[in-house]
Amino acid sequence: MIEAVPGVKMLEKTWGSNVYFLDGEKPSMVDAGFPLDRKRIIRALGYDGPACIIATHYHLDHVGSIHALKSHFGSTVAAHAADAPVMEGTEPYERYKLGALRTVYYRMFAPFYPYEHVGVDVVLEDGDVLDVFGGLEVIHLPGHTDGSIALYQRDQGILFSGDTIRNEGGVLEGPPPQFSTGVDTAFNSIRDRLLGLEFEVILPGHGEPVTRNANARLKEMLRGRKRL
Ligand SMILES: [Zn+2]
Numbered sequence: 001m002i003e004a005v006p007g008v009k010m011l012e013k014t015w016g017s018n019v020y021f022l023d024g025e026k027p028s029m030v031d032a033g034f035p036l037d038r039k040r041i042i043r044a045l046g047y048d049g050p051a052c053i054i055a056t057h058y059h060l061d062h063v064g065s066i067h068a069l070k071s072h073f074g075s076t077v078a079a080h081a082a083d084a085p086v087m088e089g090t091e092p093y094e095r096y097k098l099g100a101l102r103t104v105y106y107r108m109f110a111p112f113y114p115y116e117h118v119g120v121d122v123v124l125e126d127g128d129v130l131d132v133f134g135g136l137e138v139i140h141l142p143g144h145t146d147g148s149i150a151l152y153q154r155d156q157g158i159l160f161s162g163d164t165i166r167n168e169g170g171v172l173e174g175p176p177p178q179f180s181t182g183v184d185t186a187f188n189s190i191r192d193r194l195l196g197l198e199f200e201v202i203l204p205g206h207g208e209p210v211t212r213n214a215n216a217r218l219k220e221m222l223r224g225r226k227r228l
């Protein structure tokens with residue numbers, strides 16, 4: 001585990017997404033990696049499990065461990081209203097179009113990476129403020145999935161972006177088009193909802209944390225992709 005920024009630890013080299021552990025009276029987690037990551041997460045946390053696990057969206061690489069962690073630690077699970085039904089299994093997982101090759105790939109590997117449905121205890125809407133980490137604001141950013149969210153710690157200027165903003169190889173990027181319900185919608189969400197906020201730090205779903213000038217870098221990225 002490394003300290004991404006004061007008060008936030010990050011589990012590196014997971015099979016799935018970045019996994020963030022947030023300090024506080026009620027320790028919390030943002031995203032939980034693939035099913036294969038659960039043992040490492042439990043080992044890293046010892047007895048001090050999170051009171052609350054927040055999913056930025058329903059994709060397997062972000063929620064794969066949540067069922068196991070919830071059973072182990074008794075944590076509550078929070079996700080946006082549009083993604084919660086997929087996590088709970090009342091709506092199908094693949095609502096976006098996969099290419100033929102990827103479909104074959106998923107069918108082959110699905111038995112090894114089962115999507116374990118999990119009850120969502122706290123159904124989130126845009127504007128909700130979670131009582132963890134000094135107050136985490138929910139910002140609904142549809143486009144990667146219908147219920148993708150960012151979590152914003154206003155006082156500290158920290159944004160947890162899920163897959164709506166990635167930073168793989170140190171390059172800021174929007175969501176991966178092949179896994180998104182609508183990339184244009186996602187970029188509009190970023191432009192309309194995030195650029196006006198003050199933040200220095202982006203803690204993305206994939207890639208390294210951006211610890212300085214994050215808002216300016218985001219603006220630069222949008223300009224570079226002619227989205228501004
Ligand atoms: Zn992801």
Ligand SMILES: [Zn+2]
Binds near residue numbers: 057059144163179
């Ligand atoms: Zn995703």
